[in-house]
Amino acid sequence: MSEKTILVWFRNDLRIHDNEILLEAVRKADSVLPVYCFDPYYFQHTASCSSKTGNFRTRFLLEAVADLRKSLQAYGAELIVRTGNPAEILPQLAEQYQVNEVYHHREVAYEETGISEQVEAALWKMRLNLKHFIGHTLYHKEDLPFPIKDIPDSFPVFKKKVERDSNVRPCVPTPEHIVTPEITDAGELPTLQQLGLNEPVDDVRATNYFQGGETAALAQLHQFFSKSEQSGKSKSSRNSHINSNSSKLSPWLAVGCISPRQVYWEIFKHMQDSSYAQNAGMLKLELLWRDYFRFMFKKHGQKFIKAKTAEDEAEVQATSELEFNRWANGETGVPYIDACMHELNATGYICNQCRQIVATYLVHDLKADWTRGAAYFEEKLIDYSPASNWGNWAFIAGINDAKESKYVIAAMQPKELETQSDFVTTWQSSPKDEAGDLIHA
Template identity: 75%
Template structure:
């Protein structure tokens, strides 16, 4: 009998630890073929001329794929890297290496699911199965207290029922070995230039450098909890200390799983509650996209009362030229680093929608380009909430039109004011 080979198609799950598809493939197959495909679709230019993926995020992704390859090589395995349409690349590799089945983690946003469907259709013609796994949420879909179609649209109700009636699964074990076929051409990691992008320039004002990859993710995981017993997040915020975990870039492409973060939080009691809440919001947005699809954000159907000069105001917002110190500082930081705090994201989005009366979908698209930690469900879900175009009962941080009266100059970006907690944000939050 010939060896059984399973192709593991890595997408937004660039890790060895707590990776169910990798572990399952090792258990079910004689040989595993790890593959990552750089899809040109994600590096094209949009109708406005902007890059769909900005260079900060692209660099972070390249670093993460390189780290995944290095970690697999630690198991005497190899990662095949290709540039091309996955619907062409995956079937070609499946035929070349006599693959019996393909594993991947299921996505929920329409672009990602469309690509999966194209790959699945191409494999089906070869009589090969694309097996779907769920690995991007803290709570597993099968452990929710309701089917997807009955998930409450209200986050408050969702949170209450899930926390009361569901449990977070333990992380799956790390494989003790990974056996791969003999690989003739593993492929080279592309350069940013090959992806159509320029090398990003690291701003001297930036206080953090985000290094892509599971190795850096695990370092950051331990770093963000190192002092949690000594100083609570609330006290840090009052003293002007940045208390963000900054784990979102690694979570967004799966260098670390939400479950890994959750179980680390459990060691620190109530001090990790805010981070746990953020993870639950990520889950909620993904489940809302699974339940409603594109209807959740109603981007095509929403009717906005736009300002007459909305396009000009949008450009000023992008450039950080609104004249409002907090808004401009946050946008300067976003443009210079690819990252701003979660609170500041809510603030600048609310200002664009409620004060400038500009097109919220253009704001969401700009975040998609710029953010290192862009995740389709979280980004578009957040923007749709702020714009008020879905049926949910309350927003994550519904931004009022009035900004704080007193702004403090905290950094060289002019200002990175942050409330000490969500509830203490005052004028920025509606209960």
């Protein structure tokens, strides 16, 4: 009897721990073929000549894939890396290694689902099945107290019902061993230059550096709770508001170097300790927001981020290219707004408070098309996730009757906000350096 080989198509699940498709493939097959494809679609240039994926996020992704390969090698396995269209590459590898089935985690945003459909169609011609798994949310779709079509559009209602009537599943075990077929050409990771990008320049004012990979993700999770314990014991911090983004886990969550369930069960371990309670509670809330946006995309599809009606659009002024560029480059004259945008452009990351406020300013003060802001964030953010990014911008823009404010801070006037930041400074409008960031004056 011939051996069974399952191809595991890694996408936004770049981890060994709590990875259902990897565990299931190990259990069901004699050998597993792990594959990652750098799809040129995500590195193309947009109509505005910007990159769909910026260099900070691309560097992070390259590091994450390299770390996954290293982790697999520790199990005696290997990761095949290719650059090209997955709908062409995966069938080729399936034929070469006599694959019996292909596993992957299902996505919800239309670009990602469209690529899955292309792969599925190509495999179907070979009489191969693309098996879909659900592994990007805290709560499994099948454990929700309502079918997808009946998920409440209101986040408070969604949160209340889910927390009351659903349970978070335990993390799946980590495979004890992984057997791969004899791989003749594992392939090299592409360079930034090969993907059409320049090496990012790390700004000296940046207080964070994000190293891609599961190894760094687990270290960051441990560090977050260690710092929470220290701050909880500090008298000066007891009455201070701690922003949930202090965990800074979002880049690793975005590409699946760590799963929401791993974070949740670590939160669960610490919830009874008052030293951790505030931070843990806010972190859990952010995981719920991630779930909410993903399920909204699953329920509504593109309708969730549809354009406003003609009547609504009449209220939106034709924001000039100059006005939008001033916002994007941090040259609005509002110190807090400008500081946030300087930091975003220079590092690829800003805290959640900054994101809400600069988005609110662009949409409601400048009356700009919110989709332009969402596309700009898509390029710049290290932790870009389609559902969270586009869903959050749509929420702020009031699409689909999302009228309640997500964060009270979004209603704060920028002039009332703290402006003590290394990024509040004078920046030249030109020239630009090779990385495309404005040169500090």
